Amino acid sequence: MPNKQIQSRASPEIFGEPVAGGGLLNRRVFLAGGALLASTAAARDARADSNSVGDDSPFSMTTPGKVFQGYGVPAVPEKPIQRTVLQPYGDLGPGAGVAMTPLESLEGTITPNGLHFERSHNGRPTIDPEAHRFLIHGLVKRPLKFTIESLLRYPMMTRTCFIECAGNSFFNSNLFPEPMQVPVGMIHGLVSGAEWTGVPLNILLDEAGLDSKGKWILAEGADAAGMSRSVPIEKALDDAIIAFYQNGERLRGEQGYPMRLLLPGFEGNMSVKWLRRIKVTAGPTYTKDETSKYSDLMPDGTARLFTFTMGIKSTITRPATGVVMYGPGLYEISGLAWSGHGSVTRVDVSADGGKSWAEAALGEPILPMALTRFRIPWRWDGTPTILQSRATDDKGNTQLRRAVWSAQYAAGELYHCNAIQTWGIGRNGEVSNVYI
Amino acid sequence: MPNKQIQSRASPEIFGEPVAGGGLLNRRVFLAGGALLASTAAARDARADSNSVGDDSPFSMTTPGKVFQGYGVPAVPEKPIQRTVLQPYGDLGPGAGVAMTPLESLEGTITPNGLHFERSHNGRPTIDPEAHRFLIHGLVKRPLKFTIESLLRYPMMTRTCFIECAGNSFFNSNLFPEPMQVPVGMIHGLVSGAEWTGVPLNILLDEAGLDSKGKWILAEGADAAGMSRSVPIEKALDDAIIAFYQNGERLRGEQGYPMRLLLPGFEGNMSVKWLRRIKVTAGPTYTKDETSKYSDLMPDGTARLFTFTMGIKSTITRPATGVVMYGPGLYEISGLAWSGHGSVTRVDVSADGGKSWAEAALGEPILPMALTRFRIPWRWDGTPTILQSRATDDKGNTQLRRAVWSAQYAAGELYHCNAIQTWGIGRNGEVSNVYI
Numbered sequence: 001m002p003n004k005q006i007q008s009r010a011s012p013e014i015f016g017e018p019v020a021g022g023g024l025l026n027r028r029v030f031l032a033g034g035a036l037l038a039s040t041a042a043a044r045d046a047r048a049d050s051n052s053v054g055d056d057s058p059f060s061m062t063t064p065g066k067v068f069q070g071y072g073v074p075a076v077p078e079k080p081i082q083r084t085v086l087q088p089y090g091d092l093g094p095g096a097g098v099a100m101t102p103l104e105s106l107e108g109t110i111t112p113n114g115l116h117f118e119r120s121h122n123g124r125p126t127i128d129p130e131a132h133r134f135l136i137h138g139l140v141k142r143p144l145k146f147t148i149e150s151l152l153r154y155p156m157m158t159r160t161c162f163i164e165c166a167g168n169s170f171f172n173s174n175l176f177p178e179p180m181q182v183p184v185g186m187i188h189g190l191v192s193g194a195e196w197t198g199v200p201l202n203i204l205l206d207e208a209g210l211d212s213k214g215k216w217i218l219a220e221g222a223d224a225a226g227m228s229r230s231v232p233i234e235k236a237l238d239d240a241i242i243a244f245y246q247n248g249e250r251l252r253g254e255q256g257y258p259m260r261l262l263l264p265g266f267e268g269n270m271s272v273k274w275l276r277r278i279k280v281t282a283g284p285t286y287t288k289d290e291t292s293k294y295s296d297l298m299p300d301g302t303a304r305l306f307t308f309t310m311g312i313k314s315t316i317t318r319p320a321t322g323v324v325m326y327g328p329g330l331y332e333i334s335g336l337a338w339s340g341h342g343s344v345t346r347v348d349v350s351a352d353g354g355k356s357w358a359e360a361a362l363g364e365p366i367l368p369m370a371l372t373r374f375r376i377p378w379r380w381d382g383t384p385t386i387l388q389s390r391a392t393d394d395k396g397n398t399q400l401r402r403a404v405w406s407a408q409y410a411a412g413e414l415y416h417c418n419a420i421q422t423w424g425i426g427r428n429g430e431v432s433n434v435y436i
Numbered sequence: 437m438p439n440k441q442i443q444s445r446a447s448p449e450i451f452g453e454p455v456a457g458g459g460l461l462n463r464r465v466f467l468a469g470g471a472l473l474a475s476t477a478a479a480r481d482a483r484a485d486s487n488s489v490g491d492d493s494p495f496s497m498t499t500p501g502k503v504f505q506g507y508g509v510p511a512v513p514e515k516p517i518q519r520t521v522l523q524p525y526g527d528l529g530p531g532a533g534v535a536m537t538p539l540e541s542l543e544g545t546i547t548p549n550g551l552h553f554e555r556s557h558n559g560r561p562t563i564d565p566e567a568h569r570f571l572i573h574g575l576v577k578r579p580l581k582f583t584i585e586s587l588l589r590y591p592m593m594t595r596t597c598f599i600e601c602a603g604n605s606f607f608n609s610n611l612f613p614e615p616m617q618v619p620v621g622m623i624h625g626l627v628s629g630a631e632w633t634g635v636p637l638n639i640l641l642d643e644a645g646l647d648s649k650g651k652w653i654l655a656e657g658a659d660a661a662g663m664s665r666s667v668p669i670e671k672a673l674d675d676a677i678i679a680f681y682q683n684g685e686r687l688r689g690e691q692g693y694p695m696r697l698l699l700p701g702f703e704g705n706m707s708v709k710w711l712r713r714i715k716v717t718a719g720p721t722y723t724k725d726e727t728s729k730y731s732d733l734m735p736d737g738t739a740r741l742f743t744f745t746m747g748i749k750s751t752i753t754r755p756a757t758g759v760v761m762y763g764p765g766l767y768e769i770s771g772l773a774w775s776g777h778g779s780v781t782r783v784d785v786s787a788d789g790g791k792s793w794a795e796a797a798l799g800e801p802i803l804p805m806a807l808t809r810f811r812i813p814w815r816w817d818g819t820p821t822i823l824q825s826r827a828t829d830d831k832g833n834t835q836l837r838r839a840v841w842s843a844q845y846a847a848g849e850l851y852h853c854n855a856i857q858t859w860g861i862g863r864n865g866e867v868s869n870v871y872i
Contacts, residue, residue, distance in 0.1 A: 065559025066561075068560065072535075074549075222496045224501055248629075249542060252510060
């Protein structure tokens with residue numbers, strides 16, 4: 001039974017007829033900016049009974065505020081928003097762990113540095129920037145060894161992109177036959193977005209002089225796990241960056257201070273943190289980090305190596321697991337989409353379990369290999385509902401239903417899961433993670 | 437006399453002839469990505485004497501790293517980067533102050549939330565988000581009073597823009613007849629860039645129903661200064677946002693938690709923080725904050741009110757005051773440009789005090805009313821040099837020489853200074869703030 005208290009006063013005529021099942025409305029309803037728009041409960045609740053704010057002398061207006069800070073911190077009154085830290089991390093060894101971005105509490109496309117996800121294989125090392133050296137060697141004409149100070153004097157470039165762990169969304173993968181009821185940040189929070197600045201790697205490789213036999217590079221970190229990955233030379237010469245700055249400031253410790261490799265669109269651990277050397281090689285090195293891990297379990301019992309590019313993916317972040325709906329009425333569905341192949345061109349949303357779809361509005365600018373925010377208005381009628389989002393990129397890639405994605409791999413596969421995420425909404429308004 | 441130790445090995449042929457006086461090189465030199473590029477000292481210094489990184493078992497590789505954190509903090513080894521806090525702030529009253537962004541230590545275009553500049557008129561208030569109410573009243577059909585919770589359910593939009601205090605760059609203004617030798621962040625650091633998310637104000641005004649006599653709004657903050665500004669209704673209906681999120685997370689206390697007005701391109705204090713009410717009015721209210729302050733002193737003795745839009749501006753952030761050059765050789769000049777009128781279309785750089793100019797490369801995406809990073813390669817010959825940058829926007833606005841800008845105002849004028857900034861480089865490599 002509709003709860004009168006939270007019904008919107010806005011009439012259906014204002015929003016037009018639904019454009020897909022389950023009450024999805026035209027994405028332009030929220031873009032028009034001239035229409036009379038009322039969110040579900042707010043309109044009725046907001047009717048002021050007087051022209052006064054109420055308390056005309058709140059404490060904050062009668063008492064001088066606090067002194068300023070050299071480096072600010074999150075607002076105190078807000079419930080502290082934290083990454084979810086899992087360390088140790090299963091049986092992956094001491095020090096291994098993750099800190100997951102709380103996507104359910106964030107908006108927009110930039111992740112603040114303090115909440116950018118972290119995946120490390122033996123903790124967060126402390127590196128002395130004065131003592132740190134970076135070596136380029138192997139199949140090069142002139143091996144080069146750099147101090148941080150000298151690298152900071154090279155020309156730089158800035159770009160915004162996502163980094164996503166290959167193991168992101170493992171709670172939607174074949175590792176978990178039953179859906180886990182955890183917040184969206186614990187399911188998909190091994191992806192974050194930031195603006196990175198650093199030295200294009202091709203400048204340094206040119207400086208060293210590539211041997212014609214050099215077709216791959218080995219990138220090695222200075223952490224206790226000695227994280228090492230093989231990267232095709234084409235990627236290294238294309239858009240790889242040696243990053244020193246994240247969202248304007250020098251890298252945080254957990255993001256690779258004093259320097260990391262950044263490979264836009266490639267699985268996260270290839271953007272090697274605490275980078276100490278790049279060795280140019282004739283072929284891949286087959287390191288422990290690309291053979292025993294970060295390889296895909298196939299139905300025929302083999303493991304597929306070198307799935308570099310993170311696939312097209314999306315998730316609705318609001319409403320999502322952990323949220324209880326206010327009741328029937330108008331809502332904005334908000335979520336994130338991204339693709340390691342290029343730019344997101346379209347996100348479709350379904351409110352009837354995939355029977356019908358409506359196109360969401362995409363936030364601009366839409367940047368390649370970067371998080372894109374999508375939004376679509378929706379009128380929930382209070383009945384059980386199945387919500388999904390399906391993203392498409394400019395290379396024509398789109399997301400698969402979970403069952404179709406799952407059938408490509410063996411049981412236990414946990415990497416590169418980009419299947420469609422489904423949220424179920426019960427009659428009581430509770431949102432849950434469901435498999436369909 | 438050139439210092440051999442820091443000369444670049446790169447020959448002039450590689451970079452081509454200078455494109456302007458003082459050794460400025462074609463901006464595409466650093467964009468080509470295929471050329472053999474050597475920064476000034478790095479090339480020679482980097483020649484490796486062996487194929488080893490040096491210390492093959494640094495402490496960080498033999499010792500497990502630290503545990504993860506729910507909310508990360510800046511890297512410990514780096515010299516702490518802080519805002520410059522000036523509080524109290526001249527004779528502007530107890531609690532008044534600024535915290536300035538250290539532009540000299542940052543790169544890219546996003547300012548991390550902890551370093552976004554702060555200007556407050558009576559300290560940083562503490563607001564209880566449960567008790568806070570937001571009122572829309574005055575010349576409206578239906579006065580509305582909102583809780584934060586209800587506002588968070590309205591449709592949102594995300595945009596990246598700068599906020600700049602009207603008093604930014606006062607160390608380059610008529611208030612200081614002699615140039616102050618302080619870091620660039622203390623001269624121009626009352627500007628920062630961020631991605632903001634919130635509810636478009638026009639949705640809420642439509643909800644309230646504007647009276648046809650309503651031509652202005654009064655926006656009032658809940659701080660102890662009761663910061664209040666008048667805003668033309670056209671701006672309120674155009675691109676004004678009630679912001680709740682900054683760079684992905686909820687607003688920080690010093691940025692207006694739990695909610696602020698955001699007026700892209702307008703002088704900073706109009707983006708009223710700790711927003712408690714908007715009153716629709718027939719004309720401007722002439723508050724203390726737009727009459728006794730934030731007005732321009734004109735040569736005829738009058739004060740000009742309502743200079744809303746922040747002008748086209750730029751500054752080189754590296755090299756800049758406080759920096760000592762490494763010696764003659766190749767450098768990258770890096771800086772920021774922005775305009776409250778629209779998008780930056782061009783930044784020219786001079787290395788001979790304005791006699792000749794060369795076009796810098798602009799970082800993408802170039803967004804309206806947002807910080808734009810510019811870069812240009814430059815070979816310094818070790819002689820005294822005068823560096824300048826001059827930005828132009830898509831409305832045809834460009835920066836004036838300081839003397840020309842200054843002549844428009846009376847002595848003591850400190851607001852809206854967007855004159856060209858000049859850095860002088862001495863034979864000893866020291867960079868200073870100079871007036872020419």
